[in-house]
Amino acid sequence: MGGKGRLFCFGCGYSARVLASRLKAQGFEVAGTCRTAEGAARLRAEGIEPFIFGNDHPLADPAAALSGTTHLLISTPPTEAGDPVLAAHREAVKAAAPEIRWAGYLSTTGVYGDRQGEWVSEETPLDPNVARSDRRASAEREWQELAGESGLPLHIFRLAGIYGPGRNQLKGVMDGTAKRIVKEGQIFSRIHVEDIANVLEASMAKPNPGAIYNVCDDEPAPAPEVVAYAAELLGRPPPPEIPFEEADLSPMARSFYMASRRVSNARMHEELGVELSYPTYREGLKALLATL
Incomplete structure (x- = not known):
C-alpha cells in the first residue's frame, strides 16, 4: 500500500491521469482501467497499475482490482444501457465501500440543459435536453x-x-480546425484539466x-471570443465568423450549441x-502556448 492510500480510477483518461500523476507524487498507489492492451501499456509506463475494462469487458476479478482502494474516481461515460461500472460491478463496489474514504463521480454541466x-448552480433542477446528458443525469442518480x-x-x-495540453483552441487555430461559429446569446463554460485536479x-x-x-x-464566454483570443496569442488572423445556421457540424458538435448557460462555481470556491x-480562458491559453 502506498503511503497515503490507493486511488482506483474507473476510466483512466485525460482528466483522471492528471490527478493520478499528482497523487503518485504524494505517495499514493494508483490503479485504473482502460479498454485495450495498448492503453494498459501506456498506463503501466506512467506507474499506474492497469486493468482492462469496457462496456463488454468486465473486470476479470473486481474484488482483487478494488482491494485496498481508499479513493475511487469514476469517469467512465454512461451508455444507453446505463452506467457501465454499476452494470458490471455494483456488488463489488458496494463490498469495497466500507474501506473507501472518498469517491468522486465525474459528470457534466450538460445535465442543466438549456x-x-x-x-x-448546484441547486438548479436538472433538465438535460440531449440523450447524452440525460444518461449522465441517470448515472448520477444510480451512483447516489x-x-x-x-x-x-x-x-x-x-x-x-x-x-488543456493537446486539447485547446490554440491547437485548433494552428491546424485549421478551429471555427468561429456565431449563435446569438450562446454562452459556454469551460475548465482547464489541471484545475479539475485542483478541485x-x-x-x-x-x-x-x-x-x-x-x-x-x-x-463563461462565447466560443468565438475564445477562438479569436487564441488566434491573437498566435499572431494569426482569427478564422472567419460562421453563422450557426450555416455551420457544417457533426450531430454531436451541433448538440453542444443547443444549450446556453452560465455555470456558477461559487460552492467550489466557498x-x-x-x-x-486558470480562472479564465485567457490565463489558460497563455500558459498552453508553452506546450505547443
Missing part, C-alpha cells in the same frame, strides 16, 4: 442510490468543457459525502477553498 444564457445503500462517500463533480484534490482533503460541485472557471490556476 437555460438561455441564465446562471445555474448506491451510496445510500452502501455508505460510499460519494461526491459528484459536474464538469464544464475541458481543455478533486481539495475535495479529497475536505470530504463532504453527498456534495455536488460545479467545476468550471470564473468567466466550500473547498479552491483558487483556480
Whole structure:
C-alpha cells in the first residue's frame, strides 16, 4: 500500500491521469482501467497499475482490482444501457465501500440543459435536453442510490468543457480546425484539466459525502471570443465568423450549441477553498502556448 492510500480510477483518461500523476507524487498507489492492451501499456509506463475494462469487458476479478482502494474516481461515460461500472460491478463496489474514504463521480454541466444564457448552480433542477446528458443525469442518480445503500462517500463533480495540453483552441487555430461559429446569446463554460485536479484534490482533503460541485472557471464566454483570443496569442488572423445556421457540424458538435448557460462555481470556491490556476480562458491559453 502506498503511503497515503490507493486511488482506483474507473476510466483512466485525460482528466483522471492528471490527478493520478499528482497523487503518485504524494505517495499514493494508483490503479485504473482502460479498454485495450495498448492503453494498459501506456498506463503501466506512467506507474499506474492497469486493468482492462469496457462496456463488454468486465473486470476479470473486481474484488482483487478494488482491494485496498481508499479513493475511487469514476469517469467512465454512461451508455444507453446505463452506467457501465454499476452494470458490471455494483456488488463489488458496494463490498469495497466500507474501506473507501472518498469517491468522486465525474459528470457534466450538460445535465442543466438549456437555460438561455441564465446562471445555474448546484441547486438548479436538472433538465438535460440531449440523450447524452440525460444518461449522465441517470448515472448520477444510480451512483447516489448506491451510496445510500452502501455508505460510499460519494461526491459528484459536474464538469464544464475541458481543455488543456493537446486539447485547446490554440491547437485548433494552428491546424485549421478551429471555427468561429456565431449563435446569438450562446454562452459556454469551460475548465482547464489541471484545475479539475485542483478541485478533486481539495475535495479529497475536505470530504463532504453527498456534495455536488460545479467545476468550471470564473468567466463563461462565447466560443468565438475564445477562438479569436487564441488566434491573437498566435499572431494569426482569427478564422472567419460562421453563422450557426450555416455551420457544417457533426450531430454531436451541433448538440453542444443547443444549450446556453452560465455555470456558477461559487460552492467550489466557498466550500473547498479552491483558487483556480486558470480562472479564465485567457490565463489558460497563455500558459498552453508553452506546450505547443
